Structures are given as structure tokens and as C-alpha cells.
Amino acid sequence: MAPEQIVVVGGGLAAARVAAEYREADGEKDVTIVSSEPDPPYNRPPLTKGLLRGEQERESTYVRPREEWEDAVVELRLETTVESIHPDTHEIELAGGERLPYGQLVVATGARPRTLSIPGADLVGVHTYRTLVDAEAVSLAAEEAHSAIVIGGSFIGAEAAASLRLRGLDVTLVELGSSLMPQLACPELSAELADLYREQGVEVLLEAELEELTGNGKLLTGARLADGRTIEAYLAVVGVGVQPNVELAEAAGAKVDDGIVVDERFRSSLDDVYAIGDVARYPDSTTGRLRRIEHWSNASAQGSHLGRQLAGAQARYDELPVFFTQLFDTKLQVLGDVQPAAECVLRGSLAEGRLIGFHLTERGELVGAVVHGEAADVVAELGDLIREKPTVGDTARLLDENLRPAEAVAG
Structure with a gap:
């Protein structure tokens, strides 16, 4: 492969957009996407909505079918783990020792779910929620479980709770804080949403501390709260936030601070290394502060912008952050x-x-x-x-x- 190729690490929407937009802008370098996941880049919003409700198939979430990546002359290396970045030689090292050279490296490694550190967190039936594999595992479990507990009342938890309820499960949503969807920063609206969920048959427990997940042997059967209340559940979805996957870049010497710190052109502190999407902390020109945003529209906009930039465009990134959710x-x-x-x-x-x-x-x-x-x-x-x-x-x-x-x- 050409030493001046563009290598994208990560298989999410940001990775897809940077590669696709680079080609659309007539970029001529070789482009390789390296992803640890088995699927080509896909959209995450359907994972807690249509896919979990059984209304969509796995392939419908793909940004584009596998064969279209070949048509765009973009190489996909799936189920491939990157072990390290070598900025001095402009190479990445893969599991097994193979090295890939890069002219420009785009880190779009996203984020991973935070896990629970309470007794029972490792029981069969307890799921974090981030990938297609996660979504299909929860969807399969929902076919057998008649009751579920969703831990966390933010976007992932609230969306998953709604979809599981629409599938007919008895659902209990447990939130440590005092409001549902606290990221909306609108208490009156959060109260209306809690009422909506209760009207739909979801038991919403606010200011509720989860003490342990309980089981029969290795299988989840319920939960116990700090105040002694118990909840029956044979499926648990954990939605207590994510943490950015900065380790590769940090080990290579990149500046990190709740994400990989980049400038207005998404350049990290390492030469020819860029970061976009959920993992990037960038200067938001519309708000005047450094931000890291974990939403579909941000990943799409940043990926598209960087793709055009790598093909020679000079326009300033000036997207107003926008995101959406659907609850019932x-x-x-x-x-x-x-x-x-x-x-x-x-x-x-x-x-x-x-x-x-x-x-x-x-x-x-x-x-x-x-x-x-x-x-x-x-x-x-x-x-x-x-x-x-x-x-x-x-x-x-x-x-x-x-x-x-x-x-x-x-x-």
C-alpha cells in the first residue's frame, strides 16, 4: 500500500463519513478503515429504536452495503484490532504484529459503555448497550424475558426502556438522579417525560440507588435498591454513560482531556494524526468552549468535514451542535x-x-x-x-x- 495512504481507525459513522466524503471530494489517496467490529460502519440510533423493537434488520443500519465500499475504493479491515500507533514512523501496529503505514491517520475510536461495580453485574442477562452485537443480544434476550430493568435515565436508557416497553415487557427504569433525561437541562420537561413513561406503563424510579443485581445461580432474576425495595427482572440494560476510547492516542503521546484534544481542523498534538466523533474534544466555534459530543449528527458532520479537508478544502468547521431522540x-x-x-x-x-x-x-x-x-x-x-x-x-x-x-x- 502507498505510504501516503489515509488510515482510519474505528468503524462507526465518523469513520464512514470521512472516507466517503474524501472520495466524493475526489481525494485520490488509498483509504483503509480498520475496525475491531465484524460489521461495516453502521448507524447507532436504530440500535435502541427500530432494531430493538424488531422493526429493522441488522443490514438496514449499515451506512452503506459492504460492496459499495469496494466500489468507492475504500478497503475495510474488519475484526482487526489496532494495538499501537507509532507517530515517529507514521505506522499503526495491528494485533499479530503487522504494521500499516499512513500519511494521515484519523482516530475515530468512539467510546465504550461504563459498567456497574456492584454485586451481580456479571450475571447472565445483564447487558451494556453500544454495538450491533449488544443490540442483537438484548433483542434476543427480550424474546424470553417478560420483565426488564433499565439502569440509567439518560439517552440510551430512556430509549431502550421505551423500546422494550413497546415490545410488551414490564419495564422498570432506575435513575440515581432526580430527573429523567437530565441532559435536556429542563426540569419541567423531564417531569413531563417521567409522566409520559408512567402513562405508557414504565415504572420510573428516580433518586433510586441500585445496591445489587440478584440472581439464581448465574442468571439474573432481579435487583435490590439501597432502600430495600426489590425488582423482578430477567433482563437488565445498563445505560450509565460512556467513556472515550483515548488509550491508543494517549499511549502514542497525544494530548487527552476527556477525549483526544484537537484544534479547529481536528488535528491532535501528534503530527498527521486527527480525531473526530465521540472521542474528540474540539473547540466548538458556536459556543466558544471545548466540547466532546456523543451524538450521531456530530459524528456525521465532523467526519464529512474532515473528509473534505483531507481532499484539500479549507472551509472552517462551524456546525451548530444538534441532536435528537425518540421516546415512544x-x-x-x-x-x-x-x-x-x-x-x-x-x-x-x-x-x-x-x-x-x-x-x-x-x-x-x-x-x-x-x-x-x-x-x-x-x-x-x-x-x-x-x-x-x-x-x-x-x-x-x-x-x-x-x-x-x-x-x-x-x-
Whole structure:
């Protein structure tokens, strides 16, 4: 292989996008994707939705069929583990000792699920949730289990709980914190979501500490909470967050800090080594701070941008972070950066079928929004406003459903 080839480590969406976009931009170097997974790059959102509900097949999650990668002249090396990066010689070393040279190396190693450190965490029937293999294992287990416990009320946990309930299982969702979907940073909306889940038959336990998972021999049969309550369950899905897979880059000398630290062109501190997707901590020009984002749209946008950049494009990365989720029939979209917000002003409600949560800083700056049931032009208008970070003088106007977002903010 040519020594100036582009090597992409990782088999997720970011890896797929960088390779595909590089070819679309007429990049001529050899491109190789090295992935430890058995499948070609795939989309993760269906794993907790259509695939878990039994509405989609495995292959439908693929970014593109295997044969199309051959047509794009991109080599896929699946079920292949990278042991180390050698920045001094511009090579990666694979399990077994083979070395691949690179001209540019893209690290898109993603993240892995955090695990539980409580008794019973190793029982048969306890599953983390990240890969296609994980999703199919949970889906298979759900065919036999009539009851399930979902541990964690954030995106993965909430989505999995909804899908398992739609499959007819009795589901208990256990969240250590005081709200469901805390990343939304909108307590009033979180309370509405908890009510929605209870209406759908999910038992939602907030501020509940899991003490142990219990079993009959090696098989899961339930759980015990710190307050003594017990839960029957023959399937457990653990969704307590992820940690970025930085070890390869860190061992090679790259700067890491809750992810591989990169600049505005996704360059790491190592020459000719880039990082994108869930593993990358990048300077978000739309918020003015370093961020690491674990969502589909971010992986897609960063991968596409870097692919064009490696083919010679010079445009600045300036994507407003956006992500979405579907909980039962409720679709939510989040724009901007809701974490610095000190207040969420909620207009509308889930019951009404439309809502906007305006996220404001202590100074009254609009930095993010959560949206449900609004037209595309309203969502686009919100995105433009968030980029400008206007200061809201009269928050009462935000509640007026007769005002467009720009009109409400301007007042």
C-alpha cells in the first residue's frame, strides 16, 4: 500500500463519513478503515429504536452495503484490532504484529459503555448497550424475558426502556438522579417525560440507588435498591454513560482531556494524526468552549468535514451542535449547548404536541433549545438565533405562542 495512504481507525459513522466524503471530494489517496467490529460502519440510533423493537434488520443500519465500499475504493479491515500507533514512523501496529503505514491517520475510536461495580453485574442477562452485537443480544434476550430493568435515565436508557416497553415487557427504569433525561437541562420537561413513561406503563424510579443485581445461580432474576425495595427482572440494560476510547492516542503521546484534544481542523498534538466523533474534544466555534459530543449528527458532520479537508478544502468547521431522540412517539430535538444554561423557559408541553425549551445563561443569553412538534422553519430560526447568543430581556415573551422565536427574543 502507498505510504501516503489515509488510515482510519474505528468503524462507526465518523469513520464512514470521512472516507466517503474524501472520495466524493475526489481525494485520490488509498483509504483503509480498520475496525475491531465484524460489521461495516453502521448507524447507532436504530440500535435502541427500530432494531430493538424488531422493526429493522441488522443490514438496514449499515451506512452503506459492504460492496459499495469496494466500489468507492475504500478497503475495510474488519475484526482487526489496532494495538499501537507509532507517530515517529507514521505506522499503526495491528494485533499479530503487522504494521500499516499512513500519511494521515484519523482516530475515530468512539467510546465504550461504563459498567456497574456492584454485586451481580456479571450475571447472565445483564447487558451494556453500544454495538450491533449488544443490540442483537438484548433483542434476543427480550424474546424470553417478560420483565426488564433499565439502569440509567439518560439517552440510551430512556430509549431502550421505551423500546422494550413497546415490545410488551414490564419495564422498570432506575435513575440515581432526580430527573429523567437530565441532559435536556429542563426540569419541567423531564417531569413531563417521567409522566409520559408512567402513562405508557414504565415504572420510573428516580433518586433510586441500585445496591445489587440478584440472581439464581448465574442468571439474573432481579435487583435490590439501597432502600430495600426489590425488582423482578430477567433482563437488565445498563445505560450509565460512556467513556472515550483515548488509550491508543494517549499511549502514542497525544494530548487527552476527556477525549483526544484537537484544534479547529481536528488535528491532535501528534503530527498527521486527527480525531473526530465521540472521542474528540474540539473547540466548538458556536459556543466558544471545548466540547466532546456523543451524538450521531456530530459524528456525521465532523467526519464529512474532515473528509473534505483531507481532499484539500479549507472551509472552517462551524456546525451548530444538534441532536435528537425518540421516546415512544415523542421526538425531541436539541440545538446548541444546553449545559451552561441556568434556566430553561418552557413554552408549550408534550400534552399540547409542541414545545420549545429556551435555555438561557445567568446573563440571559440564549445558548440552546429543546424542540418538539415545531415546523422546520421554526427550528432553523432557533438555530440562527442560538448562533447569535442574543440576550433575552423579557422572558415572559418567550411563553407567548403567538410570537416567532425571533420576535420573542427581540422583546
